[in-house]
Amino acid sequence: MSYANERRIAELAIQRACILAERVYNSQVKGTITKDDKSPVTIADFGAQALIISSITHAFPEDPIVGEEDSNDLRADKSKRDLVWGLVKDTLDATKDLTGELGDIKDDEEMLAVIDKGTHQGGSVGRIWALDPIDGTRGIPTGRAYAVCLGLMVDGKVQVGALGARTYLSILRSRREEGILLSAVRGGGCHHETIVHPICSRDPISMSSTTDFSKARFCEGVETAHSSHREQASIAKSLGITAPSIRMDSQAKYASISRGVGEIYLRLPVSMSYEEKIWDHAAGSLIVEEAGGVVTDIYGNELGFGQGRTLKTNKGVVAALRALHPTVLKPVQKELKVFKL
Numbered sequence: 487m488s489y490a491n492e493r494r495i496a497e498l499a500i501q502r503a504c505i506l507a508e509r510v511y512n513s514q515v516k517g518t519i520t521k522d523d524k525s526p527v528t529i530a531d532f533g534a535q536a537l538i539i540s541s542i543t544h545a546f547p548e549d550p551i552v553g554e555e556d557s558n559d560l561r562a563d564k565s566k567r568d569l570v571w572g573l574v575k576d577t578l579d580a581t582k583d584l585t586g587e588l589g590d591i592k593d594d595e596e597m598l599a600v601i602d603k604g605t606h607q608g609g610s611v612g613r614i615w616a617l618d619p620i621d622g623t624r625g626i627p628t629g630r631a632y633a634v635c636l637g638l639m640v641d642g643k644v645q646v647g648a649l650g651a652r653t654y655l656s657i658l659r660s661r662r663e664e665g666i667l668l669s670a671v672r673g674g675g676c677h678h679e680t681i682v683h684p685i686c687s688r689d690p691i692s693m694s695s696t697t698d699f700s701k702a703r704f705c706e707g708v709e710t711a712h713s714s715h716r717e718q719a720s721i722a723k724s725l726g727i728t729a730p731s732i733r734m735d736s737q738a739k740y741a742s743i744s745r746g747v748g749e750i751y752l753r754l755p756v757s758m759s760y761e762e763k764i765w766d767h768a769a770g771s772l773i774v775e776e777a778g779g780v781v782t783d784i785y786g787n788e789l790g791f792g793q794g795r796t797l798k799t800n801k802g803v804v805a806a807l808r809a810l811h812p813t814v815l816k817p818v819q820k821e822l823k824v825f826k827l
């Protein structure tokens with residue numbers, strides 16, 4: 487199946503949400519709330535979730551959605567709700583030419599209801615979308631990278647992925663680059679474009695072909711609570727990697743290696759009890775695979791997207807160019823003392 491319509495809707499929905507996210511990124515007002523699990527959420531996360539879910543349900547009304555956020559905090563805080571609705575309304579007004587394909591939201595009550603359409607529990611049967619409205623939320627208040635990510639799973643396997651990301655190349659190359667949009671369909675390769683709407687040009691992308699570890703670079707997250715920098719450094723050293731790690735928030739790391747900026751992405755668990763969320767990996771992992779990479783957990787197992795809202799049976803992530811992946815996995819397993827289950 488080509489999934490051409492799903493890919494187009496996902497790309498447009500991501501672009502519309504990125505317009506909202508950029509407003510928050512560039513504004514003084516982030517409206518950050520600390521969730522019950524102590525993680526942050528901003529008004530951009532809520533607004534982007536509302537816009538993207540409304541797009542999916544407009545185009546594919548039968549499809550369930552696993553989204554990261556819910557509306558509870560907004561229902562309890564009228565001023566935050568007003569801020570989010572103001573953002574959503576302004577973005578809808580600014581993108582009226584997309585309303586035919588992506589639909590509209592009429593008022594703040596409808597917005598809250600739309601946000602709560604992301605509560606599906608996931609699973610291995612049929613079509614299910616996985617949405618991370620803002621991945622790398624800490625990147626928004628800190629002015630670092632973030633990404634807006636959407637994947638379509640069919641019978642537990644990701645078939646379509648789209649990801650809008652900003653700033654990672656500008657961070658790396660000290661120059662301003664507009665956001666980029668990457669998308670992929672399984673078996674159909676992936677491409678990228680600068681985020682300008684409407685979609686106009688497409689360039690295929692592929693990973694770097696570097697197989698010499700002395701010339702290779704690896705990506706890792708910024709937050710030390712999300713992956714083990716110490717173990718990642720030790721693995722890089724044992725592989726003979728000499729370049730410093732490329733650190734950035736969000737699935738921009740998947741985007742980065744899929745465009746040849748870095749060859750390896752290591753996300754080694756800091757805690758063996760943490761279960762990675764499907765929305766943190768659905769889009770990015772497919773994009774890397776379609777750009778020539780392999781994505782597994784630390785055991786070498788493929789990521790299992792059909793087991794609910796989390797990757798229950800996986801621990802950590804190891805993503806690398808196909809030719810490098812087996813060699814990267816060896817020191818990972820030695821360092822973490824793990825064996826294939």
Ligand SMILES: Nc1ncnc2c1ncn2[C@@H]1O[C@H](COP(=O)(O)O)[C@@H](OP(=O)(O)O)[C@H]1O
Binds near residue numbers: 554621707709760762
């Ligand atoms: N202990 C942990 N281990 C791994 N990932 C974690 C974590 N706690 C939170 N996360 C996830 O890490 C994501 C960000 O990844 P990164 O550090 O690569 O930017 C967060 O996504 P959100 O920012 O969407 O909440 C969150 O889901």
Ligand SMILES: [Mg+2]
Binds near residue numbers: 525526554623
């Ligand atoms: Mg979060």
Ligand SMILES: [Mg+2]
Binds near residue numbers: 618621765
């Ligand atoms: Mg996330």
Ligand SMILES: [Mg+2]
Binds near residue numbers: 621
């Ligand atoms: Mg998020």
